[in-house]
Amino acid sequence: MRNRYRYSALLSVVVLTCCAALFLGQHVNAAGEGKITGTVKLDGAAPHMKGIDMSKDPYCSKAHANDTPHLESVLAGANGGLENVVLYISDWSGPATASTAVPVFDQKNCMYTPHVLAMDVGQTFKVTTSDQTTHNIHPLPNPMTGNIPWNQSQPPGAAPVEKSWKAVEVIPVKCNIHPWMNGWYVVVKGPYATTDENGNYTINGVPPGNYTVTAWQETYGTQTAKVTVAAGGAGTADFTFKAK
Amino acid sequence: MRTRLQTWSLLVGATAVLALPMTSWAQLTQADFETRIGMESHVGNITGHAKDAKGDYRRYCVVCHGDNGDGNGESFPWVDPKPRDFQLGIFKCRSTPTGTLPTDEDLFNTIARGMDRSNMPQWSTFTKQERADLVAWVKHFSPRWTNEKPGTPITIPPEPEITPERIKAGRDVFARVQCWKCHGVLGQANGPSASTLQDDLGRPIAAFNFTEGARPKCGDTDRDIYRIFMTGLDGTPMPSFADNIKPDEAWDLVFYLRTLMKQHSKEKEMAKQLGLKPVDPNAPAGQQ
Numbered sequence: 001m002r003n004r005y006r007y008s009a010l011l012s013v014v015v016l017t018c019c020a021a022l023f024l025g026q027h028v029n030a031a032g033e034g035k036i037t038g039t040v041k042l043d044g045a046a047p048h049m050k051g052i053d054m055s056k057d058p059y060c061s062k063a064h065a066n067d068t069p070h071l072e073s074v075l076a077g078a079n080g081g082l083e084n085v086v087l088y089i090s091d092w093s094g095p096a097t098a099s100t101a102v103p104v105f106d107q108k109n110c111m112y113t114p115h116v117l118a119m120d121v122g123q124t125f126k127v128t129t130s131d132q133t134t135h136n137i138h139p140l141p142n143p144m145t146g147n148i149p150w151n152q153s154q155p156p157g158a159a160p161v162e163k164s165w166k167a168v169e170v171i172p173v174k175c176n177i178h179p180w181m182n183g184w185y186v187v188v189k190g191p192y193a194t195t196d197e198n199g200n201y202t203i204n205g206v207p208p209g210n211y212t213v214t215a216w217q218e219t220y221g222t223q224t225a226k227v228t229v230a231a232g233g234a235g236t237a238d239f240t241f242k243a244k
Numbered sequence: 245m246r247t248r249l250q251t252w253s254l255l256v257g258a259t260a261v262l263a264l265p266m267t268s269w270a271q272l273t274q275a276d277f278e279t280r281i282g283m284e285s286h287v288g289n290i291t292g293h294a295k296d297a298k299g300d301y302r303r304y305c306v307v308c309h310g311d312n313g314d315g316n317g318e319s320f321p322w323v324d325p326k327p328r329d330f331q332l333g334i335f336k337c338r339s340t341p342t343g344t345l346p347t348d349e350d351l352f353n354t355i356a357r358g359m360d361r362s363n364m365p366q367w368s369t370f371t372k373q374e375r376a377d378l379v380a381w382v383k384h385f386s387p388r389w390t391n392e393k394p395g396t397p398i399t400i401p402p403e404p405e406i407t408p409e410r411i412k413a414g415r416d417v418f419a420r421v422q423c424w425k426c427h428g429v430l431g432q433a434n435g436p437s438a439s440t441l442q443d444d445l446g447r448p449i450a451a452f453n454f455t456e457g458a459r460p461k462c463g464d465t466d467r468d469i470y471r472i473f474m475t476g477l478d479g480t481p482m483p484s485f486a487d488n489i490k491p492d493e494a495w496d497l498v499f500y501l502r503t504l505m506k507q508h509s510k511e512k513e514m515a516k517q518l519g520l521k522p523v524d525p526n527a528p529a530g531q532q
Contacts, residue, residue, distance in 0.1 A: 056436040057425075058526070132528075134422035136483035140444055143332050143388065149444060150343030151476050153483040155421040161487065176481030177425050179440040 032232035036203040040085040040195050040215055044243030046076035047219075052180045059133040060110035060178065071180075072115045073219045074243075081199025082217060082241060084116040089206070090214040090224065092190030096121040097205065102162075104128055105173075105183070107135045107154065112173070112183035116218065118192045119185065121168060127161040129154040137161060139173040139185060147171060147187070170216065184218055206235070215239040272312065272331055277384060285348040285379035292348075292376025294384040300374055301381050308363060313385030323363040326447065333388035334444070336477040337462035342484035344395025345388060351379045353463070360459040398474055401491050403466055406499050408514050414500025417493050419523040421485055423473075426451040429522040431504030436525075441481045449480055457506035469498050 049070040054060035075083040097120050106113045108130040119125050127137050134155040141147035146167040154161065165171070165187045175181035186192075193201040203213070208231040215223045220241040227235035285292035301309075310317040313330035320327060328335070337354045338346035355375050358366035367375065383389040404410065418424065426441060428434040431454030443449045452460060462472050474494055476484035489497065502511035503520065 134425055136481065138481070138483065143334060146391070148343045148388075148392075149334065149478065151478060151481070151483040152342060153421060153476075153485045153488055155488050158488050176441055176483075177422075177437045179437070179442075 032208070033204075034206050034208055034229040034231065034233045034235065036087070036089075036193075036206055036211070036213055036227050036229060036235045036237060038087075038201060038213075038237040038239065040082045040087075040199045040201065040217070040239045040241070041080045042074070042076045042082050042199075042243050043080070043240045046243060047074055049074065054110055054178075054180070057110065057133055057178060059131065063109035063131075069109070069111060069180075072111075074217075075115075075197070077198050079198060081195070081197065083195055083197045083199065084114065084218070085195040085199070085201070085239070086116060086118040086186040086188070086192060086216045087195070087201050087203055087237075088118070088186075088188035088192040088214055088216075089190045089203070089211045091212045092188075094190060094207075096123070096189050097191050099123055102126050104160075105185075107131055107137070107175070107181075110135075110178050110181060112181060114183075114194070116184045116186060116194060118194050119165070119187055120192070121166065121187055121189050122164055124162055124164045125185070127152075127154070127163070129156070129158055132156045134177060135175045135181070136177055137173065138176060139171050141165070141169050141171040145169045151176075186216060208233070211235070213237045215241075217241055220244070272385070272387070274312075276387070277312070280384040280387075280390060283380045283384040283389065285352070285376050285383060287348050287352045287372070287376050287379065290372055290376045292373070292378070292380040294377070294380040297374070297377035297381035300370070300378060304367070305378070313382070319363070325359070325362045325443075325449070326445075327363075330382050330385035332479075333386035333392075334479045336479060338395070338475050338478065339397035339471055340395030340475065341398065341486060342476040342478055345392055347394045347397060348376075348379050348383075351382055352376060355379070357463055359461050361461070398471065398486060399491070400467055400470055401495075404492075404495055406510055406514070408518050410496045411499045411503060411511055411514055411520065412518065413493065414496035414498070415520060415523060417489060417497040418500055419527070421488055424523060424525055426481065427454065429525055431455055431501070443481070444479045451481075454501065454504040455506050466495075466498050466502075469501060470494055473497065 052069045052071065054064060054069060077083065099120060103117055103119050103125045105117045105125060106128045110131060117125065129135055134153060136151060136153050138151040140149050143149060147165045147169050152161055168189050169187050171185040171187060173183045173185055191203045191205045193203040195201045206229050208229050211227050211229065213225050213227050223239050225237040225239065227237045229235040281295050283294040306317055308317045308319050308323060308327040309315055309330065315327040315329040317327060333345055335346045338350050340346055352375055355367045355378055358364050424435050425437045426435045433451040433453035438451050441449050441451060460469060460472055462468055474484065474486045476482050499511045502509045503515035
């Protein structure tokens, strides 16, 4: 019996120490924020992105008179760099980063710009329209997470819609009027970044510590990597998704 | 002794790790509902109690809406539109803004009104007390009513006098916000986007056809129609226009929509006299 008490006491101490170590590792030595950089690449030939027939809305097809709009679920550059991959610290235990930046999600030429918008929990984002056709902006989160779906119209010249999300979630967003329009809100907690057209990214404002960085791509899912960031330094994490 | 303890701690740890995500993501369990059985509703001076509605629900509602209120009752495969999933707490007919919970009164009215062109009949046979109890029962299926408050109902100004000018102005609103993209220029539900509409669960759904003599699902009074396009029908492609139609314009639009409906109305008569033509979908924005 006594043996059991001793065992549980030991266990508690170990657990507490681990927690403390984790906590200290990420917060106390906040002197000099660092960053995490890297490249996300696609291994193999990029899948064919189907063209979009916008003929049902003459405004949309006219806007693309000189180019062929296509799906954007895998956007790979000439060097294999993957665009629109969201990188975030999945074991972030601090508060949501208090960023005052307001990311913008524009409806332009009947497509979403950007196709993937990353943001922090509680961060305000703005939905704008540059089009002379009516859109409805309709995010579809799972209401059980605490993020509630809504559906608002944006006719030509409509004022921006400002919103935020309560919980971490990858949220698909669509326009019912133009069924080809689909995009993503990737709601994370803590610092994040999205890859550019060459697959490069930089997560700024990372306090020194050990982290797990997750890369999210809408077709290929997620990958993780361990990264150490020194005070004022830069950690590196490169990712490669296999083409399917 | 030690090995036994190790086994136990492993087991407990593993259970905890497994149970953690389950609580938020998995189907709600019977135990979840039990914690919310004390749910109440307040409609006027009537207080509804969830626990008193159990019998009525099991007798009249369960066959479509299911034991757990997930809309997966025995009749699920045979009915279209599909029964509502009460666990999500998302409702078409609300007086509250898009993305918010409806009021108790909204649910109370929906039960009595039923849903035109669906398998949801008018349940006006229930007493008001029974209906209020059922509202509380419907609410007890979703944790959202524990964590959130219903939205603030939109303000509807008193209905102005119907005039030919207002009907004409309503036609301009219809053109400007492009109702015709789904509903069609004559309200026949044959706009360019009508054939590809899907509800939030990816199931095909039809836009409202004004010309068939059907009643709108969320009521057919002028105030109901005002409410429908200003709050939107959550869970469907119908968005909220509250940010883009001013209250006065909204009444104009209600009057214009009446001219598209099959039912005889003062508005229809006036439109006839005006010789009002349907909107031109090819006209540039702002030029009708």
